[in-house]
Amino acid sequence: xxxxxxxxxxxxxxxxxxxxxxxxxxxxxxxxxxxxxxxxxxxxxxxxxxxxxxxxxxxxxxxxxxxxxxxxxxxxxxxxxxxxxxxxxxxxxxxxxxxxxxxxxxx
Ligand SMILES: CC(C)(COP(=O)(O)OP(=O)(O)OC[C@H]1O[C@@H](n2cnc3c(N)ncnc32)[C@H](O)[C@@H]1OP(=O)(O)O)[C@@H](O)C(=O)NCCC(=O)NCCS
Numbered sequence: 001x002x003x004x005x006x007x008x009x010x011x012x013x014x015x016x017x018x019x020x021x022x023x024x025x026x027x028x029x030x031x032x033x034x035x036x037x038x039x040x041x042x043x044x045x046x047x048x049x050x051x052x053x054x055x056x057x058x059x060x061x062x063x064x065x066x067x068x069x070x071x072x073x074x075x076x077x078x079x080x081x082x083x084x085x086x087x088x089x090x091x092x093x094x095x096x097x098x099x100x101x102x103x104x105x106x107x
Pocket of ligand 1: 037039043045078079081
């Protein structure tokens with residue numbers, strides 16, 4: 001991700017096969033999961049929400065996916081707030097590692 005104002009690199013946001021989530025939670029089925037990581041200096045400015053909304057729109061409305069998944073480590077409160085702000089819903093959890101799995105579906 002490149003910030004328009006500064007033209008500087010602020011982090012990564014992308015889509016990948018749901019292999020990790022499926023390995024720890026086999027009932028999750030197949031699909032695509034979202035990954036995001038910003039440099040800490042870019043946190044707290046709404047950039048992650050902007051990136052996820054753009055990527056979700058691309059995945060659901062242009063790529064034809066029915067749903068997107070995301071896995072968040074349970075203690076990662078900032079990431080949970082982000083997922084809920086981006087209208088993802090909790091669908092499952094795992095005990096070891098402690099992960100919460102989120103989903104966003106086409107309306
Ligand atoms: C998870 C992560 C991407 C969240 O980044 P973030 O900066 O908190 O998320 P956003 O870009 O949506 O910013 C929202 C925060 O900015 C604040 N903010 C300030 N100005 C804002 C603006 N103009 N617009 C929106 N939010 C703004 C919000 O109040 C919010 O803060 P809060 O959560 O303390 O209430 C980041 O913490 C990160 O990269 N973590 C490491 C990797 C990781 O955990 N990835 C997630 C795995 S799925």
